[in-house]
Amino acid sequence: MSDLGEGAFAEVSTHKMENGEEVAVKRILDKFKYHENYTNRFKKEVQMLEKLSGHPNIVPLLEVRINEDEHEYAYVMAKARxxxxxxxxxxxxxxxxxxxxxxxxxxxxxxxxxxxxxxxxxxxxxxxxxxxxxxxxxxxxxxxxxxxxxxxxxxxxxxxxxxxxxxxxxxxxxxxxxxxxxxxxxxxxxxxxxxxxxxxxxxxxxxxxxx
Missing domain, CATH: 1.10.510.10 (Transferase(Phosphotransferase) domain 1)
Structure with a gap:
């Protein structure tokens, strides 16, 4: 369940890593994960974040979790206050x-x-x-x-x-x-x-x- 927000085709929720660190996970909504237009947009968003990675004022991208065979489209980013x-x-x-x-x-x-x-x-x-x-x-x-x-x-x-x-x-x-x-x-x-x-x-x- 989203606890940080929901947009047009994705939601963001808090997740705790094994080391106890809290991060934010953005995931495409279930109703859109079989829709090519939305999955393509999600993948392009990840590509843009990767391209801008390292800038101190762009949210840090920590992990990409995309598995098209399993229709999983998510990425992990640092959690803000x-x-x-x-x-x-x-x-x-x-x-x-x-x-x-x-x-x-x-x-x-x-x-x-x-x-x-x-x-x-x-x-x-x-x-x-x-x-x-x-x-x-x-x-x-x-x-x-x-x-x-x-x-x-x-x-x-x-x-x-x-x-x-x-x-x-x-x-x-x-x-x-x-x-x-x-x-x-x-x-x-x-x-x-x-x-x-x-x-x-x-x-x-x-x-x-x-x-």
Missing amino acids: CNLSEFIGKNYGQLTDVHKIRLFDQVVEAITAAHSNNVLHRDLSPNNILINDRGTVWIADFGLGKDYDIRSIGGKSSLAGHGTDVYVAPEQLEKLRYATERSDVYSLGKIFYFILTGKTPPHVIVSVNKF
Whole structure:
């Protein structure tokens, strides 16, 4: 059973390793593990995480558990303390502007690294930005991401959906395949608004001065 979250086609749950370490396991939902479009997307997400492995602000990929004969599609990642939405909700009143900017800088560092490797995220939101026990930011959930270096993706997604509405750029809301690096940058602006104000951003941001 998922205790950390469930997305469009996968769930994340806590698992304890033999050494007692708690990790997070992302697994494709049973109803989708025989559906080629979803299993291909899951495998491509793993490939993108492998490609970005080692960056301090990308969630660490610890183990891949894919067995196509057994229709097993899962991977193990480091477990975070909370996501950005929870962190801001609990700590906003105690955060200084410097701390807020440091949080955002780490998000930018991760997305800069992704774009430098021709990877788009396409689902940036506070729920997909994790905070570990040391206060480090990890970007997670590349389930809607695309990698222009993987020819089988072709710059398109075979899945329905376009990301988290409030944080998604207008062109991506129209069609997921219209997303570009600029679409991720648009989402970054919405995330910065959330970090600065502690409020869910409106669909159109006029100014943050009144906050």
